[in-house]
Amino acid sequence: MTEPTVVIRPSTTEDVAAAVRRAKQESLPVTVVSGGHGPWSHGSSPGLRIELSELNSVDVDGTTVRVGGGAVWGDVAATLAGHGLAISSGDTATVGVGGLTLGGGVGWMVRSWGLAADQLIGVEVVTADGDVIEASADENPDLFWALRGGGGNFGVVTRFDFAAHRLDGIAFAETRFADPASVLRAVRDLLTDAPRELTVTYMDVPPMDPSAPAGASLSAVWAGADAERLRAVLEPITRLDGVEADITTPAYRDILMEPPVPAEGEEQVPPGFVGGNGLYARLDDDLIDRLLAFRAAYPASVLFLRSLGGAFGDVTQEATAFPAREATWFVMAGAFDIPGLVDDDTRAEILADWAVIERNRIAEYSNFSPTERPEAVAGMFAPAARERLREIKRTWDPENLFRRNHNIVP
Ligand SMILES: Cc1cc2nc3c(=O)[nH]c(=O)nc-3n(C[C@H](O)[C@H](O)[C@H](O)COP(=O)(O)OP(=O)(O)OC[C@H]3O[C@@H](n4cnc5c(N)ncnc54)[C@H](O)[C@@H]3O)c2cc1C
Numbered sequence: 001m002t003e004p005t006v007v008i009r010p011s012t013t014e015d016v017a018a019a020v021r022r023a024k025q026e027s028l029p030v031t032v033v034s035g036g037h038g039p040w041s042h043g044s045s046p047g048l049r050i051e052l053s054e055l056n057s058v059d060v061d062g063t064t065v066r067v068g069g070g071a072v073w074g075d076v077a078a079t080l081a082g083h084g085l086a087i088s089s090g091d092t093a094t095v096g097v098g099g100l101t102l103g104g105g106v107g108w109m110v111r112s113w114g115l116a117a118d119q120l121i122g123v124e125v126v127t128a129d130g131d132v133i134e135a136s137a138d139e140n141p142d143l144f145w146a147l148r149g150g151g152g153n154f155g156v157v158t159r160f161d162f163a164a165h166r167l168d169g170i171a172f173a174e175t176r177f178a179d180p181a182s183v184l185r186a187v188r189d190l191l192t193d194a195p196r197e198l199t200v201t202y203m204d205v206p207p208m209d210p211s212a213p214a215g216a217s218l219s220a221v222w223a224g225a226d227a228e229r230l231r232a233v234l235e236p237i238t239r240l241d242g243v244e245a246d247i248t249t250p251a252y253r254d255i256l257m258e259p260p261v262p263a264e265g266e267e268q269v270p271p272g273f274v275g276g277n278g279l280y281a282r283l284d285d286d287l288i289d290r291l292l293a294f295r296a297a298y299p300a301s302v303l304f305l306r307s308l309g310g311a312f313g314d315v316t317q318e319a320t321a322f323p324a325r326e327a328t329w330f331v332m333a334g335a336f337d338i339p340g341l342v343d344d345d346t347r348a349e350i351l352a353d354w355a356v357i358e359r360n361r362i363a364e365y366s367n368f369s370p371t372e373r374p375e376a377v378a379g380m381f382a383p384a385a386r387e388r389l390r391e392i393k394r395t396w397d398p399e400n401l402f403r404r405n406h407n408i409v410p
Pocket of ligand 1: 033034038039040041052069089090091092094095096097098102103104106107151153155156157259367404405406
């Protein structure tokens with residue numbers, strides 16, 4: 001029988017623990033919501049929905065930052081700016097610290113400081129038994145390992161402790177161009193040997209996507225308020241014919257995107273997504289050509305590429321549950337499944353094209369997998385990590401109370 005949805009917005013860890021104990025007692029499926037951008041947060045879900053938005057404190061103690069499990073990254077960046085600090089998170093202000101960090105978190109300083117999860121030094125967790133425990137490298141280290149990439153499978157994280165980085169500012173380049181193929185090749189070559197202060201994102205979205213300006217663009221962040229250094233580093237790109245770059249030194253908080261907020265009472269269910277994503281060891285010419293052909297073939301499609309390497313690649317594969325530390329690029333390609341734009345034939349063609357593109361990926365990045373696909377979960381982890389994650393799941397949540405996620409079945 002499907003249970004009605006009960007929504008709670010706890011303001012303390014003890015409230016979360018009491019709710020989890022109740023859910024366990026009554027065998028209610030649990031949905032945990034931090035920023036609300038994940039696929040399980042939209043629409044009504046049966047069981048108990050724990051909305052963490054009131055657990056949104058951001059406390060700074062030296063370079064240690066304790067963040068409530070329901071805070072959003074825009075608020076974290078704004079608070080840290082006042083202390084000359086930053087954490088590499090994602091590109092969007094309204095995304096939650098909870099979902100992004102537990103899945104990994106690829107952000108604007110990923111090459112400088114690694115994933116959001118790589119900056120994590122400890123957590124407070126409400127377990128499936130309703131106990132409140134700490135996890136870190138010294139305390140419950142297996143659980144701490146699993147929480148860095150394994151998603152919301154292991155409990156409700158009520159507090160994230162990060163080691164933040166000193167940041168005096170950033171330099172930011174927005175680049176427009178006519179010939180994506182030459183720009184992508186040049187940026188690929190540049191990033192094979194670039195300073196790790198540089199992180200870039202390539203984006204090409206259709207006009208119907210409200211998340212970003214339409215068309216192809218390359219954005220770059222330099223971790224440091226040094227516009228001239230960024231200008232010099234990007235010279236192999238900006239000297240190409242038809243490339244125009246605008247280089248500024250905004251506050252880091254101000255480059256985080258703000259998607260439109262739904263009106264009070266209005267439910268914003270994002271359209272489905274046909275396509276996929278992958279972490280790739282190399283961005284070779286064949287992959288570039290296939291991605292550009294894909295984008296050209298489907299007017300409603302989007303294409304995102306993000307540079308990795310640097311500090312992301314310094315972390316060993318065994319150190320966290322996140323897959324593919326040898327990846328140097330993250331790629332996402334697909335189309336919003338909007339009636340009238342994507343019919344059954346187009347959907348089938350997109351999936352066939354994506355199936356070819358994904359062949360060479362090392363793993364799928366769970367956070368950018370916007371629908372629940374149980375059959376895909378194995379491909380989100382390194383082979384050795386899969387069994388370890390299942391063992392840890394059996395220890396901490398043998399009854400699979402926390403299953404509204406990319407689920408690791410115990
Ligand atoms: C507009 C947009 C921009 C994005 N940009 C980036 C980006 O730049 N980089 C990137 O890496 N990803 C990005 N993502 C993907 C994003 O990381 C995932 O969608 C993530 O799951 C969102 O986290 P959330 O807390 O907002 O979502 P939620 O829906 O609240 O959470 C997602 C899931 O995480 C789990 N969860 C969340 N909080 C907790 C908690 N405290 N304890 C236990 N489990 C929890 C739950 O299983 C939940 O269903 C973006 C997504 C969107 C929609």
